[in-house]
Amino acid sequence: MRSFVSHTFTAVVVMAASSAAAAPPSIITQGNGAALACASCHGVDGAGNAPSGFPALAQLPPAYFAKQIADFKAGTRTHPVMTPIAQAMSVEDAESSARHYASQPHPKAGASTADPAVIARGRNLAINGAWGRQVPPCFKCHAADGLGVAPAFPPIAGQHATYTVSQLQAWKTGARTNDPQTLMKVVAENLSEEDIHAVAEYLATLGNRGKENE
Amino acid sequence: MQSPNIWQRSETGGRKMNKFAGYALCVLALGGMLGCDKQPPPPVPADVAPAAPPPVAAPAAAAPTRFTPPAESEIPQNEYGEMVLLGKNIFVNTQQHAKAYVGNGMNCANCHLDNGRKADSAPLWAAYVLYPAYRQKTRQVDTIQSRIQGCFLYSMNGKAPALDSKEMTALVTYHYWLAKGAPTGVKLPGQGYLKVAKPALTPDMARGRGVYENNCAICHGANGEGIKARDEYAFPPLWGKDSFNWGAGMHRVDTAAGFIQANMPYGLGGTLSDQEAWDVALFMNSHERPQDPRFKASVAQTRDTHHDENCLYGRTPEALAASIERTAEAADKAAAKPATEQVEGYSPALSH
DSSP, X not given: OHHHHHHHHHHHHHHHHHSGGGOOOHHHHTOOSSSOOTHHHHOTTSOOBTTTTBOOOTTOOHHHHHHHXXXXXXXXXXXXXXXXXXXTOOHHHHHHHHHHHHXXXXXXXXXXXXXXXXXXHHHHHHHHOBGGGTBOOHHHHSOTTSSOBTTTBOOOTTOOHHHHHHHHHHHHHTSOXXXXXXXXXXXXXXXXXXXXXXXXXXXXXXXXXXXXXX | OOOTTTOOOHHHHTOOOOTTGGGOOOGGGHHHHHOSSOOOOOOOOTTOOOSSOOOTTSOOSSSSOOOOOOOGGGSOSSHHHHHHHHHHHHHHOHHHHTGGGOOSSOOGGGTSHHHHTOTTBOOHHHHHTTOSEEETXXXXXXXXXXXXXXXXXXXXXXXXXXXXXXXXXXXXXXXXXXXXXXXXXXXXXXXXXXXXXXOSSOOOHHHHHHHHHHHTHHHHXXXXXXXXXXXXXXXXXXXXXXXXXXXXXXXXXXXXHHHHHHHOSTTOTTOSOHHHHHHHHHHHTTSOOOOOTTOOSOHHHHHHHHOOTTBOTTSOHHHHHHHHHHHHHHHHHHTTSOOOOOOTTEEOOSOO
């Protein structure tokens, strides 16, 4: 049922996208003169770019998206490329891009080249966690399907491994600190480098897949 | 809003006394059940040697040995293993796999973290080896099966699976498998929920609300309603119609304080102070929730028959806070006496 709904929804989005009415906002395709077009790194469909580490943005809750732009502007989240772009975005730019990416279908997973043992380790962490060292399962907060719980918990299933690794490392080292209540910091601090790579590789395999937590 | 004592949904308040009500109780309360008196969990006696060899996974050395249940990868690939797995699936996703017996938005694993493995989160391996036991709540000897029936009646606000149902067989099998190698009749370290010492200040609603807003609301919602993702609860409701009912152990302020202090928020267990845990437990359990299935005649009568000084059923938060204070003072005076050990097969809890 869910996949039927999802397919129907996708079809509707595709149909809508093919008509002029649902053309993406200009901040996505053209930028605003000062801010680069979102699509140049994240794609019009919000699929991101794995080799470059540009995150997938499709299906991000609009409130989460808006918070990240606001945090980049305020300096409470920093990135050499994204900070100046966010600073050049108006409130309307942030809202329209948030709405646009929230409406894009979840990205499809690419074929993974990671070692199956690494994937298995990551899967176990995502589903079961490691409570003995205060690591709850990823899916306890990001939902059993990894597709997030709006507004505070973004989708992580299908995110590019390069990006997930960079963010977990950033929380672990303290380079990223805009998580509510330090919820990600405390988890990342208890993950080893091996854990981080394993869980990121596993999450990248998920794409549109359904619930795994059983 | 703060009138838990008068909210009686007709479908629950008017429910006939369920035939299981007499001996049921919620697994949530297992910690509270054995810990209503404030004695610390006794260590595993050295002279109680398990008949079987000690668990393979148990750490070799030192201090009070923590029991370690078998790893999920050790579930046998046979018919027995399939039943273990079904039990685990029911436990993790009760909404889906035991739908017919669930009357709210909860799953077993919401309160028994790590799929029933986590110490101080009422782990199943510790519960399994304590039954059969006499319980004050039911005033009879309960088996693990009747204990599980209680979970469904109260914590799941549903109905009890029959003793010979597939769901019951699967859940008991999962308990049994998790307890592999654990000594029978011994209260293991980590059993039940953490016992949190009486806080310095009388538990307070206003402080509790502050703790809730700063630590809990992000997942459980501003009004304790939980948060859904794709039509299923991703975070469980803490009060209201889809939460546990007034007979569940977690409605006890002492039990909830213990659970919260040890385990909440995820990844931050142990960071709330004892005071914050009591305050927020008082706040959480001051709200409305489904009627106690044991309700009979009146709130006052139901309260007096089934609820004690740690329950907000039929009591205002202020009255409860004051009674906790008095009880704690009495306990302090009595502390000079050596604590009585857990007697085999006997659980001292009054009502949960």
